[in-house]
Amino acid sequence: MLPERIAQLDVAIGPDLLAGQLLKGSNYEFRYLDASAAQPSVALLMPAAARLTWTDGDLFPPMDQNLPEGDLFMRIRALFPKQQTTAMHLLALIGDNGIGRLGFRIPGFDTPTPATPLTKADLLGTAFSPKVFDELVAAYLSTGAGIAGMQPKIMVPEVRFAVPIPTLIVKAASEAYPGLTANEFLCLRAAQLAGIETPVFDLSDDGQLLVLERFDTLPKADGSVERLGFEDIAALSGQRVRDVLSDRKYHGSYERIAGLLKQLQLPQRDLDRFFEQVAFSVMVRNGDAHLKNFGLLYRSSTDIWLAPMFDVVTTSIYRYTQYAGGPELEDRTLALKLFAGRHATKAYPTTDELLAFGAKVCNVRSPAAVLRRIAEAMVQALLEAGSDERIPTGMLARMREVWDSGRRYGA
Ligand SMILES: Nc1ncnc2c1ncn2[C@@H]1O[C@H](COP(=O)(O)OP(=O)(O)OP(=O)(O)O)[C@@H](O)[C@H]1O
Numbered sequence: 001m002l003p004e005r006i007a008q009l010d011v012a013i014g015p016d017l018l019a020g021q022l023l024k025g026s027n028y029e030f031r032y033l034d035a036s037a038a039q040p041s042v043a044l045l046m047p048a049a050a051r052l053t054w055t056d057g058d059l060f061p062p063m064d065q066n067l068p069e070g071d072l073f074m075r076i077r078a079l080f081p082k083q084q085t086t087a088m089h090l091l092a093l094i095g096d097n098g099i100g101r102l103g104f105r106i107p108g109f110d111t112p113t114p115a116t117p118l119t120k121a122d123l124l125g126t127a128f129s130p131k132v133f134d135e136l137v138a139a140y141l142s143t144g145a146g147i148a149g150m151q152p153k154i155m156v157p158e159v160r161f162a163v164p165i166p167t168l169i170v171k172a173a174s175e176a177y178p179g180l181t182a183n184e185f186l187c188l189r190a191a192q193l194a195g196i197e198t199p200v201f202d203l204s205d206d207g208q209l210l211v212l213e214r215f216d217t218l219p220k221a222d223g224s225v226e227r228l229g230f231e232d233i234a235a236l237s238g239q240r241v242r243d244v245l246s247d248r249k250y251h252g253s254y255e256r257i258a259g260l261l262k263q264l265q266l267p268q269r270d271l272d273r274f275f276e277q278v279a280f281s282v283m284v285r286n287g288d289a290h291l292k293n294f295g296l297l298y299r300s301s302t303d304i305w306l307a308p309m310f311d312v313v314t315t316s317i318y319r320y321t322q323y324a325g326g327p328e329l330e331d332r333t334l335a336l337k338l339f340a341g342r343h344a345t346k347a348y349p350t351t352d353e354l355l356a357f358g359a360k361v362c363n364v365r366s367p368a369a370v371l372r373r374i375a376e377a378m379v380q381a382l383l384e385a386g387s388d389e390r391i392p393t394g395m396l397a398r399m400r401e402v403w404d405s406g407r408r409y410g411a
Pocket residue numbers: 070099147148149150151152153169199212213214215216232288292293295310311
């Protein structure tokens with residue numbers, strides 16, 4: 001049980017570096033412990049070289065970005081009904097088990113006993129039921145799971161590593177979006193066939209669990225794991241998961257994201273990759289590619305790159321509500337505007353508009369070739385899925401319909 005009030009947390013970078021302290025009074029304050037300007041940063045836009053003490057009225061966005069929301073947050077409330085769920089409590093609960101390289105500890109407080117590691121084969125062979133998934137989440141939640149997102153998910157450590165860091169993300173379909181995991185699997189498979197970088201992924205034997213390897217944890221030869229820095233674009237744009245107006249992740253444009261990549265001086269290779277990610281989302285009709293579904297990985301402020309594509313789903317086959325009990329809507333637009341500016345819209349672009357985005361915004365040499373490559377991979381993935389018993393046939397038929405029109409961008 002955590003204390004009633006948490007006014008201070010130690011903040012670590014990776015397993016060995018105690019970087020500073022996070023204090024919560026009337027404001028949030030982060031203090032680097034060391035005065036050297038050359039030390040690793042807790043966040044790309046909070047370097048020690050610029051300032052050793054940082055203050056903000058709310059939790060710093062790069063520390064807020066992995067706070068559990070959606071399904072996981074509800075489960076935390078249910079499992080620890082008496083515990084406070086302030087941001088400081090959630091960070092203490094996350095400990096070292098958040099996406100990226102930061103760790104949070106209450107000074108002098110014992111870290112929880114590590115959770116039992118599993119193998120990927122165990123997870124892929126799991127016969128899904130809501131109860132089985134509840135138990136899986138309960139088993140791994142109490143040792144900390146720092147991951148955002150609305151859909152049901154949990155992180156699990158693997159037997160193959162000497163350290164009990166949760167290196168696998170397990171996503172389950174919710175009742176609201178049947179077949180979601182198989183849908184995401186099919187999208188990731190098409191992306192992989194198109195040569196777009198994705199996390200290592202697999203679908204469980206019964207098609208109900210999507211198992212992803214974390215892209216921010218790299219296995220090392222000695223059995224340990226390197227934790228890379230990770231910041232999502234929402235955090236980099238100063239937005240928080242727990243903002244009351246959490247739909248802010250749907251504000252902005254893909255053009256602005258490209259601008260951010262240029263501002264951070266990422267090489268052209270990453271703009272090429274960003275165009276692939278945007279074009280793919282357009283073509284498979286992923287209407288949920290918001291600011292938290294793009295991110296940057298880094299080792300230092302001069303070694304930054306675009307994270308692989310993640311959370312990509314053909315959303316247009318589902319109806320959704322904007323708030324509990326609200327009217328059912330059809331998903332007919334992008335999550336963000338393609339171009340920046342007052343007159344730009346979230347409407348799916350024409351082929352010419354998408355090509356212009358590639359050429360002018362992302363400086364891609366041959367955007368048409370990228371669209372062709374994606375279109376061919378979509379055909380191939382659908383073909384494979386036809387003989388894959390894990391993919392529900394009804395859903396596959398609906399996805400095929402959507403993809404058949406999406407493919408025309410690359411015709
Ligand atoms: N393979 C991965 N490796 C590391 N971090 C990841 C990976 N996949 C997702 N994440 C992180 O976990 C968060 C949640 O994952 P994801 O976006 O897949 O969940 P979701 O619940 O479907 O999200 P949403 O609310 O956008 O629907 C992401 O915002 C990202 O920070």
